[in-house]
Amino acid sequence: MKTFKIGLLGLGTVGGGTLNILQTTLTEIKRRIGHNIEVRIIAVRDLNRARSVDVSGIQMTTNPEEVVSHPDVDIVVELIGGTSYAKDLLITAINNGKHVVTANKALIAEYGNELFALANQNNVIVNYEAAVAGGIPIIKAVREGLAANKIEWLAGIINGTGNYILTEMAKPGADFEQVLKTAQALGYAEADPTFDVEGIDAAHKLTILASIGFGIELQFNKTYTEGISKITAQDIQFAKQLGFKIKHLGIANRTASGYSLRVHPALVAQDVLIANVDGVMNAVMVKGDHVGPTMYYGPGAGAGPTASAVVADIIDIIRAQSQNIEDRVPGLGFKAEQLAQAPVEAIDQICSRYYLRCSVNDQAGALAQISAKLADFQISVDQLHQEPSLEDSEAVTLVMITDKVQESVLNQALLALTSLGVVDSELQRIRVADLG
Numbered sequence: 124m125k126t127f128k129i130g131l132l133g134l135g136t137v138g139g140g141t142l143n144i145l146q147t148t149l150t151e152i153k154r155r156i157g158h159n160i161e162v163r164i165i166a167v168r169d170l171n172r173a174r175s176v177d178v179s180g181i182q183m184t185t186n187p188e189e190v191v192s193h194p195d196v197d198i199v200v201e202l203i204g205g206t207s208y209a210k211d212l213l214i215t216a217i218n219n220g221k222h223v224v225t226a227n228k229a230l231i232a233e234y235g236n237e238l239f240a241l242a243n244q245n246n247v248i249v250n251y252e253a254a255v256a257g258g259i260p261i262i263k264a265v266r267e268g269l270a271a272n273k274i275e276w277l278a279g280i281i282n283g284t285g286n287y288i289l290t291e292m293a294k295p296g297a298d299f300e301q302v303l304k305t306a307q308a309l310g311y312a313e314a315d316p317t318f319d320v321e322g323i324d325a326a327h328k329l330t331i332l333a334s335i336g337f338g339i340e341l342q343f344n345k346t347y348t349e350g351i352s353k354i355t356a357q358d359i360q361f362a363k364q365l366g367f368k369i370k371h372l373g374i375a376n377r378t379a380s381g382y383s384l385r386v387h388p389a390l391v392a393q394d395v396l397i398a399n400v401d402g403v404m405n406a407v408m409v410k411g412d413h414v415g416p417t418m419y420y421g422p423g424a425g426a427g428p429t430a431s432a433v434v435a436d437i438i439d440i441i442r443a444q445s446q447n448i449e450d451r452v453p454g455l456g457f458k459a460e461q462l463a464q465a466p467v468e469a470i471d472q473i474c475s476r477y478y479l480r481c482s483v484n485d486q487a488g489a490l491a492q493i494s495a496k497l498a499d500f501q502i503s504v505d506q507l508h509q510e511p512s513l514e515d516s517e518a519v520t521l522v523m524i525t526d527k528v529q530e531s532v533l534n535q536a537l538l539a540l541t542s543l544g545v546v547d548s549e550l551q552r553i554r555v556a557d558l559g
């Protein structure tokens with residue numbers, strides 16, 4: 124087992140989230156990669172600032188140059204943002220033979236062409252999954268999962284702050300400035316929130332998506348960019364009356380003579396899936412010539428989701444270092460010797476809510492008997508509907524949704540119910556999947 128050493132630039136929203144994952148989930152990560160990861164050094168602006176993550180035992184510095192030149196550091200993780208100093212730091216890191224992970228879409232969209240060229244010369248990897256659609260593994264999906272396809276078009280909601288603002292503005296009495304403040308407090312917004320509101324951040328992301336989808340150089344300055352700042356609550360209401368939602372979209376497609384890259388608000392019919400992607404959630408649709416249309420959904424911003432993508436990039440770099448095929452591509456995602464032996468439980472051990480439908484003799488007290496029997500098993504009924512039976516004038520159809528109960532207990536209760544004689548043996552039972 125080798126220890127891969129990380130040099131972290133920045134310990135803000137995403138930097139803090141990344142350190143948190145590397146501390147709380149390291150055991151599980153080690154089961155996947157068979158190696159250890161250690162955060163060796165972190166560059167921050169203020170050494171004395173109170174932090175929500177534990178930095179004890181980690182070398183701290185206010186000099187980022189120390190991180191990118193540190194002889195022990197294998198992978199530099201850039202999470203300070205901005206395009207000028209961050210670029211200089213990454214150039215030094217790459218020239219020093221360090222692999223790089225960044226969440227910085229502005230940097231990749233504007234300077235990615237030269238950074239990737241330099242990385243190639245130095246035989247190092249630059250990974251940037253967090254830069255597009257936060258926690259959604261969209262770079263991996265397009266670059267690897269859809270590699271058999273000629274990508275025809277991509278479209279998506281790729282700015283969490285903008286989508287959060289549009290979603291909140293659809294609610295009565297929402298105030299744009301206040302909603303933006305909340306998005307900032309939640310760690311969604313860019314350091315300069317005009318990047319979110321004026322569409323610049325989405326344009327950075329669309330530029331990257333178009334490059335990996337179509338195989339073209341990054342061309343941020345060619346991407347048409349329009350934000351949400353001119354959208355009013357009234358527009359959102361009028362659109363609703365006409366059967367639409369207003370969403371801020373990035374759209375990239377092939378044209379007769381080249382490509383079209385554009386970011387702007389758009390009306391989307393209410394019944395289309397992407398129209399119902401709300402809050403900080405992002406969704407990216409990708410149409411490949413063989414696979415057809417696909418869609419990827421998940422949180423587009425925030426500490427945990429973004430750091431999830433950053434750490435996955437670190438893991439990818441570590442795996443790529445191995446000559447051993449099983450280390451690079453473990454068949455089941457975890458090292459074979461780490462596969463857990465814990466038992467898979469029988470279906471009657473699950474806990475669920477249940478839809479129950481049964482036919483009941485329409486006699487006085489039948490409902491009370493059923494409720495009492497269920498209560499004997501501590502099963503409470505959340506919803507109950509009763510309708511005359513279509514087939515039998517002596518019976519009623521009873522439909523219930525129970526509260527959560529273990530299936531083995533429900534099975535006993537149902538047995539007891541049928542033996543009561545008031546419920547027919549054809550009782551229908553469907554599990555409620557609470558996936559929200």
Ligand SMILES: NC(=O)C1=CN([C@@H]2O[C@H](COP(=O)(O)OP(=O)(O)OC[C@H]3O[C@@H](n4cnc5c(N)ncnc54)[C@H](O)[C@@H]3O)[C@@H](O)[C@H]2O)C=CC1
Binds near residue numbers: 314
């Ligand atoms: N917040 C989010 O949801 C997402 C952010 N990103 C990107 O991640 C990067 C970081 O964003 P956040 O963590 O949200 O920003 P942040 O402002 O919370 O954190 C940046 C940190 O870097 C530190 N920093 C800046 N310059 C420094 C320097 N010269 N030396 C040492 N420390 C320095 C700041 O003090 C701050 O703590 C940006 O490129 C952003 O675009 C990407 C996806 C999502």
Ligand SMILES: N[C@@H](CC=O)C(=O)O
Binds near residue numbers: 254282283285313425
């Ligand atoms: N400010 C960005 C952060 C993630 O990229 C957003 O809101 O989407």
Ligand code: NA
Binds near residue numbers: 254257258259432
């Ligand atoms: Na992503």
